[in-house]
Amino acid sequence: MTVTANVIEAVHEDLVSMIRRTKAMPILVRLAWHDCGDYDARLGTGGANGSIRFEKEMQHGGNAGLPGALNLLKPIKEKHPGIGWADLIQYASVLSIEVAGGPKIPLKFGRIDAQSENDVPPEGRLPGGGPPFHKAEGEHPNAPADDPDSAPAHLRRVFYRMGFNDQEIVALSGAHTIGRAFKFRSGFGAGEEGTKFTNRVQGVTKGGSSWTEEWLKFDNTYYTILIDPNADPELLKLPTDKALMEDPEFNKYVQVYAKDQNKFFEDYIKAHLKLSELGAKWDPPGGFRP
Ligand code: HEM
Numbered sequence: 001m002t003v004t005a006n007v008i009e010a011v012h013e014d015l016v017s018m019i020r021r022t023k024a025m026p027i028l029v030r031l032a033w034h035d036c037g038d039y040d041a042r043l044g045t046g047g048a049n050g051s052i053r054f055e056k057e058m059q060h061g062g063n064a065g066l067p068g069a070l071n072l073l074k075p076i077k078e079k080h081p082g083i084g085w086a087d088l089i090q091y092a093s094v095l096s097i098e099v100a101g102g103p104k105i106p107l108k109f110g111r112i113d114a115q116s117e118n119d120v121p122p123e124g125r126l127p128g129g130g131p132p133f134h135k136a137e138g139e140h141p142n143a144p145a146d147d148p149d150s151a152p153a154h155l156r157r158v159f160y161r162m163g164f165n166d167q168e169i170v171a172l173s174g175a176h177t178i179g180r181a182f183k184f185r186s187g188f189g190a191g192e193e194g195t196k197f198t199n200r201v202q203g204v205t206k207g208g209s210s211w212t213e214e215w216l217k218f219d220n221t222y223y224t225i226l227i228d229p230n231a232d233p234e235l236l237k238l239p240t241d242k243a244l245m246e247d248p249e250f251n252k253y254v255q256v257y258a259k260d261q262n263k264f265f266e267d268y269i270k271a272h273l274k275l276s277e278l279g280a281k282w283d284p285p286g287g288f289r290p
Helices: 005-022 025-036 066-079 087-098 151-162 168-175 221-226 239-246 248-258 262-277
Strands: none
Touching: 005 066, 005 087, 005 248, 025 066, 025 087, 025 168, 025 239, 025 262, 066 087, 087 262, 151 168, 151 239, 168 221, 168 239, 168 248, 168 262, 221 239, 221 248
């Protein structure tokens, strides 16, 4: 079954209205990133194949909270069987970024779905937010040596394995301009009590800590807050976020994106498209843009 431009148009309408109604932009972006982020470029396993819909992958510790995002997509998938899971998950993510005021990302379609739990890669490929950092499963030969305390080394081990470079690591981390971390999911951020920034949005899951004040708006404030030593202490900075400031090579790009939102958007689009295509196999071959 090849997805058609007509199906994509109909799905667009349903996704945008669901996203506006639920304000679930952050968790939909996270769902899509976790579907891709288990890619191993050398082994050619994992990637944007919809395998996150399988219980076996959902149960990986790093995916806590994501079943809720998948449930939002299930009725849309049932109504539009002509779009595959992998495409639907990635489409929900780019439309979420657009609804949140971020750039329009020209997604390619036609990903072939993983067919069974046998396609679920081993747990441990996603990055951790703080020490002790796990040894990233399936590491890249050029990645720095394993160091359970070093956040920059951990980020490089995980993202080099997917085929990304330092600039792309910094650009992709900018997705934390939206969303929250919850103590009861990842162990980071506030619990149900929330913060003055997370509590002021009604009609969403209660609590958590956000990286930015306007955490449903996609802009470059992730970086402006990162470089601000007087940032409100209720805003979240994970050890892996701080690593982008502390490591000189990462820091160069943080400075650029903090000053120039257009440059951030331009680089974010490219890095996000690459992320959304990791390991994908396509029907029609090479995929297509409607
Ligand atoms: C650089 C390494 C990364 C680490 C260590 C990391 C870690 C985390 C953690 C711990 C959370 C909180 C989850 C929770 O408690 O529910 C989170 C949330 C989030 N992450 Fe990341 N992340 C990384 C990269 C990315 C990337 C590349 C993207 C997308 C391109 C992304 C998008 C998000 C979003 C949108 C949320 C908010 C989800 C929500 O509000 O429910 N992250 N991340």
